[in-house]
Amino acid sequence: MAKKDARIAEFERKEVLSKMSEQASEMLSHKGATPTKEVLSLVVSEDAETTSSNVKTYLAAIELERESIKADLEKRLGGRIPLDGSSKDGVVGDYGKRLAQRTKTETKKSTYFKN
Numbered sequence: 001m002a003k004k005d006a007r008i009a010e011f012e013r014k015e016v017l018s019k020m021s022e023q024a025s026e027m028l029s030h031k032g033a034t035p036t037k038e039v040l041s042l043v044v045s046e047d048a049e050t051t052s053s054n055v056k057t058y059l060a061a062i063e064l065e066r067e068s069i070k071a072d073l074e075k076r077l078g079g080r081i082p083l084d085g086s087s088k089d090g091v092v093g094d095y096g097k098r099l100a101q102r103t104k105t106e107t108k109k110s111t112y113f114k115n
């Protein structure tokens with residue numbers, strides 16, 4: 001009888017862990033993290049509150065790592081990368097403008113349809 005009770009308790013524990021694993025996987029996916037077996041084994045526990053807390057802690061650690069990588073990249077590149085073509089001094093380069101003009105004039109395509 002004791003063996004039977006132990007087996008039942010083990011199956012119930014596995015079922016609870018499976019449900020917690022599904023919920024943790026859903027929470028991680030919702031926040032953009034890829035849940036793997038290893039990650040789930042770290043964050044899943046038998047208690048819903050503990051699992052939720054572990055997921056939040058894991059996501060916070062990922063966010064800190066992302067920020068650290070971003071700061072290191074900006075440091076290596078000497079500051080923020082200008083996306084609008086301007087330099088650190090605010091001077092806007094016209095290379096893109098010249099390239100666009102050259103492309104417009106050089107590649108006039110003829111079509112079979114009348115415009």
